[in-house]
Amino acid sequence: MKDRYEIAIADPEEVIFSRGQGGVFQGVVGGKPYEELIVYRAFPFLYTTQFISIRDAKGEELCIIRDIAELDDESLKEIERELQFRYFLPRVTRVDSVKQKSDLWLWELQTNLGATRIAMRNLHEHMQFPGGNRIILTDINGKRCEITDWQALDGHSRKQLTDVV
Amino acid sequence: MAIIEKLPDKIRARFEQDPLFSAKTDLRSNGHFGEQWIAFTEQELTLWERDGLQLLKIGMNDLKEARAVNGVGGGTLLADTAKGPVVVARYTAALSPLFGFAAKLLTAIAKGEERPAVSEKEFPRYCPTCDNPLSEGTQVCPVCKNNGKVIARMLKYAKPYKSQMIGAGFLLVLTTLVELIPPYLTKVMIDDVLQPKNMGSALLTIVAGLGLTALLLSVMQTVRGLIGVWVGSKLMGDLRKDIYSALMRLSLAFFDRRQTSQFIGRVNSDSEAMRQFMTDGVIWVSGESLRVIAIFVIMFSLDWKLTLFALLPMPFMVIVSMKMWPKIGRRWYQQWRSIFRLNVLVGDSLQGIRVVKAFGQESTEMSRYSEANREVVRHNIRIEGLWQGMFPLFSFIAGLGTLLIWYNGGRSVLQDELQLGTLMALIAYLTMLFGPLQWVSQMINWASNALSAADRVFEIMDTPSEVPDVRDPAPIGTIKGEVAFNRVTYGYEKHHPVIKDISLHVKPGEMIGLVGHSGAGKSTFINMICRFYDTDEGSITIDGVDLRRISQSDLRKQIGVVLQETFLFDGTIAENIAYSKPDATPIDIMRAAKIANAHDFIVRLPDGYDTRVGERGHRLSGGEKQRVSIARAIIHDPRILILDEATASVDTETERQIQEAITRLIEGRTTFAIAHRLSTLRNADRLVVLERGKIVEVGTHEELLDRKGAYHKLVEAQQELSKIKGVEG
Ligand SMILES: Nc1ncnc2c1ncn2[C@@H]1O[C@H](COP(=O)(O)OP(=O)(O)O)[C@@H](O)[C@H]1O
C-alpha cells in the first residue's frame, strides 16, 4: 500500500500521455488508463516544466512528474501543450505601447500566442514582480500575460516600460 | 429564450433559425489568440470559423454533459459524449462566466432538465464606444470618461472654502500689483532723480514709497499665508474623512484581495498631494498668471519692441512642458508605487512580527526591506532629478530673452533712443517673470502628482460596494430569527464555487451546528448570513425577507458574531465589550461579562475593566480574549448568533466555561455554531454536515450517528484523535 503522506513521484517509464479523439489530454498512469487527465503546476512561477501534478478528472492526485523532459517524445509534446492550455500565460515578445487613457492603462502586446491588448485599472494592483526581471500583467477581466525578462526585450519595448516598472 | 451574440453572416446563413446560444471565443482551438464561434440549437452543438467553415459538430443526443473546465487565466469547454470527452472551445479568463453558463445550458438541454436563467453577470461587458472592457459594476467606460472631470471633482472639495479662497486670491492680486510698483519707482528714481542729479523732496518720497510697499507686501503675504494654512488643513481633513468613509463602505471582498495596511499611508499621502495642488496650486496659478499678464502689460507700455524679445523663448517652453507632462505623471506614479510596495512590505512584517521573531528572520526582513528601499531611492532620484533638471533649463531659456533685451536695449540707450531707467525697469520686470516660470515647472510637478493621487482616491471612492444597500430597504424591526437558504451558490473567485446549491430552512430559535472538514465552506456559509458577500445564485431570507432588501445596519443589529480570530480594538476591556452599544452602563457591561464567564478574570486584573488591551488584545490569553468577544456579542443582544470556532483555541476547562457561557447566550436565539470539537455541538437542534461546499447530511447528533455516514466518520476520526491525546496525557 502506498504511503498516503509520501509525495508520489512518477517513474517516467510508467506514464504515457496522449490526446484523445476529442482533443482531451489523457494517458496511462501506473498501468491504468485515464480518458481525462488534468495537469497542475506545483510551482507555476518557479518551475514551469517541473513538479507537475497529474490528476484525474475528479482532481485526485495520481502522481507528480519531476521533470517533463524525462518523458518520451510523444508524452512530452502533449503535456507541454496541455500545460500551455491550462496555464494560459502568453509570453510577451514585444511591448508595442503602454498608454494611459484617463484611469485605464492600455497595453498593446505581441506574445508567443499572437497579438493582444490588455487593460488595467491601475498598475499597482495589476503588475506583479515575482522576482528577477519577471513581470506578470493581469487585466481587468483576469487575463494574464508574462514578461519573462523585461531587460531582455528589444529597445522599443524597454523604452515603453521604463516609466512603468 | 435565446442568448445570442450576433453571428457573422456567413455562419448565420448555415442556420435555419437563430440558434439557442451563440458566442465568440477569444482563443482558437490551438490556444492562440483569435476568434472562433460556438453556436448550438436544440439539435446540435457546433464550432465555426468566422468565414463559415464548420470545425466541429456534436449531436445533442450524443451529448451527456458539458463542463467548463477552468484553468489558470483561461479555460476549456468540454463536452462529454458517448465516445469520451471532447474539447469544444478554448477561451481566456475574461469569458469564463459566459462559457460557464454555456456549459450549464448545454447540460440542461442534454439531460432534458430545466434551463438555467441568465444573469447579467455572465456576460463580459465592453464599452460600446471604444471596445475596452468595463469593470464590474460600472456603467461608464473609464477611457471615454471626461478627462477634465478629475480636476473638477477635486476642486469641489475647495467649494466650502470659496470665500476664504477668494479672499486669499484677492490678496494675491493686490500683492502682485503692489510688487510691480518698486521697479517702476526705481525707473522714476533713475530717470528723474539720479540722472538729472535733481536732489529735492523727490528722493525721500520715492524711498518712503519703496519702504511702504515693502511693509504692505509682508503684511498681505502673512495674512494670505494664514488663510492658506487654514483652508489647507480643513481641506485635507475633509479629504481624509471622505477617503476613510469610502473605505469603510467597501465590502469585505475588496479587502480580501488587498493587503490592508497599505491604506494607512495612502489616506494621508494622497490627500496631502491633492491638498497641495488645490490650495497652493490653485492660488498660485491664478495669482502668477495674473502677474505674468500684468508684467507684460507694463513692459509693453514701456517699450513694446524690446518686450517681444522676452516673448521669444515662450513657445519653446510651452512645447517642452507639454511633452514632459505625461512623463512626469508617470514617474510620480512610479515613485508612488515603489513607496506603496515598501509600505506593503513593512505592514506585512510588522503585522507578523511575532512570526518573524519566532523564526529569527529579522535579517531576511531587513534585506527584503532594503531592496524595496533601493527602488524607492532610485525612483525618487528619477522624478526629482527630472524636475530639478527642468527648472534650470527653463531659466536658461528665459535668460536668453534677457540677454537679447540687454543687447538691443543697451544699444538703444547708447544711441539715446531709450532712457536708462526704462531699460533697468524692463530688466527688473523680466527677472520678476522668472518667479512665475519657476512655478510653471513646480506646478506641473504638483498637478501631476495631485492628479495621480486623485485618480487613486477616486478609484476607491468609485469602487461600488459588492453588497450594495437597496434604495428603500424593507423595515424589519426586531426579527424572529427565521433564516432560509434557497439554492445558494457562492464563490470568492467567480466560477470556483465554495458553497454549492445549498438549501436550508432554520426555524426561529433553532440551534444549527455546522460540521465538516476544514475548507468545507462552513465559515463561508455564515459569512453569507452576515451578508459579507452576496450570493452568486439563489437567495437568503430572514423572516421571509431577502437579505438584499434589508439595510445592512439593520441586519447587523440583529446578528452577533464570535469568531475564532478574535479582534479586540485598542482600548479598554470595557470599551471593547461595549463596542456595539456605546451607551451601555457599567452594570450592562459587567452583566454581559458575567454571562460570558469573563467577569471573574477581568476583576482580578489590576486594572479591572479599565485594562487597556492594546492592539489586537495581545495582553490577554486566547481564552480570555474569546470570552471578552463573547461578552461583546452578548451586549449586542442579537436575534441571530453566529459562533465560528469560538472555542477552538482554548483548553478543555476554559472551553467548558465558554461552552457554559454560550449555552446561556443561545437561549431563544437562532444560532449557527461551528466547532472544532464535535462534542460541543451535541445539543444543537440540528447538525448540518458540509462537504466541499455541499450539504451532505442534516439531522440530530443521534440520527446522524445512526446513519453511519459522513458525520459518523468525522466523529470516529475525532475519537481516535482523542484516544491519542489521552495517551499523551
Ligand atoms: N476570503 C477568501 N478569498 C478566497 N477564498 C477563500 C476566502 N475565504 C475562504 N476561501 C476558500 O473557501 C473555501 C472554504 O473556506 P471556509 O469557508 O473558510 O472553510 P471552513 O470554515 O469550512 O474551514 C476554502 O477552500 C478557502 O480556501
Ligand SMILES: [Mg+2]
Ligand atoms: Mg472556518
